[in-house]
Amino acid sequence: MNGAQDMGGMHGFGPVQPEANEPVFHAEWEKRAFALTLAMAMPGQWNIDASRFARENRNPAEYLSMSYYQIWFAALETMLKERELVSNDEIAAGHAIGSPKPVKRTLTPGDVLKVLHRGGPTERETNTAAQFKAGDRVRAKNINPVTHTRLPRYVRGHVGVIERVIGCHVFPDSIATGAGENPQWLYTVRFAGSELWGPNGDPTTAVSVDAWEPYLEPA
Amino acid sequence: MAHEHHHDHDHSELSETQLRVRALETVLTEKGYVDPAALDLLIETYEKKVGPRNGARVVAKAWTDPAYRARLFKDATPAIAELGYAGRQGEHIVAIENTPKRHNMVVCTLCSCYPWPVLGLPPVWYKSAPYRSRAVSDPRGVLKDFGVTLPPDSEIRVWDSTSEIRYLVIPMRPAGTDGWSEDKLAELVTRDSMIGTGLPKSPKDLAK
Numbered sequence: 001m002n003g004a005q006d007m008g009g010m011h012g013f014g015p016v017q018p019e020a021n022e023p024v025f026h027a028e029w030e031k032r033a034f035a036l037t038l039a040m041a042m043p044g045q046w047n048i049d050a051s052r053f054a055r056e057n058r059n060p061a062e063y064l065s066m067s068y069y070q071i072w073f074a075a076l077e078t079m080l081k082e083r084e085l086v087s088n089d090e091i092a093a094g095h096a097i098g099s100p101k102p103v104k105r106t107l108t109p110g111d112v113l114k115v116l117h118r119g120g121p122t123e124r125e126t127n128t129a130a131q132f133k134a135g136d137r138v139r140a141k142n143i144n145p146v147t148h149t150r151l152p153r154y155v156r157g158h159v160g161v162i163e164r165v166i167g168c169h170v171f172p173d174s175i176a177t178g179a180g181e182n183p184q185w186l187y188t189v190r191f192a193g194s195e196l197w198g199p200n201g202d203p204t205t206a207v208s209v210d211a212w213e214p215y216l217e218p219a
Numbered sequence: 220m221a222h223e224h225h226h227d228h229d230h231s232e233l234s235e236t237q238l239r240v241r242a243l244e245t246v247l248t249e250k251g252y253v254d255p256a257a258l259d260l261l262i263e264t265y266e267k268k269v270g271p272r273n274g275a276r277v278v279a280k281a282w283t284d285p286a287y288r289a290r291l292f293k294d295a296t297p298a299i300a301e302l303g304y305a306g307r308q309g310e311h312i313v314a315i316e317n318t319p320k321r322h323n324m325v326v327c328t329l330c331s332c333y334p335w336p337v338l339g340l341p342p343v344w345y346k347s348a349p350y351r352s353r354a355v356s357d358p359r360g361v362l363k364d365f366g367v368t369l370p371p372d373s374e375i376r377v378w379d380s381t382s383e384i385r386y387l388v389i390p391m392r393p394a395g396t397d398g399w400s401e402d403k404l405a406e407l408v409t410r411d412s413m414i415g416t417g418l419p420k421s422p423k424d425l426a427k
Contacts, residue, residue, distance in 0.1 A: 005329055005330060006328065006329055007348055007352040008328035008329075008351065008352065008354075008355040008356070009352065009355060009356045011352070013347075013348040013349040013352050014349050015349060015364045016344050016349045016350045016353070016364040016365070016416075017344060017347075017349070017364075018342070018344050018364070018365060018411075018416075019344065022342050022343065024265060024266045024339065024340055025262075025266065026343070029240040029241070032244055032258065032262075033240050034262070034265070034340075035257075035258035035259075035261040036240070036244060036253065036258065038261050039253045039254075039261065040247065040252065040253065043252045043253075052329075052330055055330065056329075056330070067343075068331060068343070068346040068347075073236070073239070073243075076243070077239075077243065080243075080247075085250070085252065086243070086247070091239075091243060091246065093242075093246075094241070094245055094246065095246060095249060096246050096249035096250045100250035100251050100252065103252060106251065106252055106253065106254065107253070107257045108257060109254060109257045109260050111257075112257050112261055113260075113264070115307075116261075116306045116307045117305055117306040117307075118306060118307075119305070119306035119308070119309065119310040120307070120310060121310040121311065121383075122310065122311070122382075122383040123311065150329060150381045151381070152328050152329060152379065154328075154355060166382070166384060169382060169383060170383075172382075186382055186384075190376075193356075196355070196356070197356055201356070202358070202359060202375070204371070204372065204373070205358050205374070205375040205376070205377065206376050207355045207376075207377040207378075207379060208376070208378055208379065209379045209381045210379075210380070211382075
């Protein structure tokens, strides 16, 4: 979706402000919101792209006024309510009211390190051939889905070069909507700064994105 | 982000967030969906155990061990797993090499993708609008925000982490470090030098 999350190339946010000796978390609630988000992925049975969509799918003014863990937490509440794991009444009361919905699995303390170490690899076997090879010129398609996509606006319509054929990976646009993994070939595509930003671009810079085959056409 | 520094007793929007998070944790615990001990362990892992010192070990080894360096650039995920670092948000890692001619910088314009097993959780600025918006259009300006100036003719290559591939910058080994041990070299490797918004410390910095 063309939401506030898709920030590449926007102006007006001011300088980057690094914080010296920054702590990992800035408040106790950030720790809990972070851990709840990770832990609930297991009983919630959602995937990372569904989570990303739940985070970005909000009024841009609201998105830009929230801190990152506030966005994570709001998305967690949304997904829990959508899947009827938690009700508005329970959130308001701060206590369980209904009986719990049966879930396949929960995260036990004994499983934490194992689950983190395993992660969630997204590469998949395929018997299809990649359409592009390194060195091919491609154009990022002009697509504007209202659902989740990982093709940023700033490359759409622009021509780049395939730098690397990465492999066949789960397709976010599909899995985020519940339509299955639908694995697609994934490429690193390099764009010249002048191609992306015209005369305002720095000719000594280049930007790459990782783009799935359905995002690309021959140029 | 100054608004994140309020204390819990402040009657601010933040304390409202604090209450909401606490309430949701209670509901989820009472319903048996989460075990607070598992939450504690998740927090402890990313607060105390997983962080940029992991990545610094990888870089220092790449600086001293040519065979390891070759494995790292060929396929970083197993090479990094040799040191015990693997898993969530680092399932597919690619190591990218800074050279005198090319400087690399990593961003996630769409969210906050970051190689957790080697760098830990991202700093606030990495997830912030100023960085995500300008890293791709004005990388030299962003480097200036970090106090880094590169030769004007050096190429800057920005990697936008739009897929599940995570990028780790391998900075150039600082001059004057011949014969240094891996442990000592690792002390030169900063988090920002592995994101590409900084350079490693020099032996002089270390002496300070």
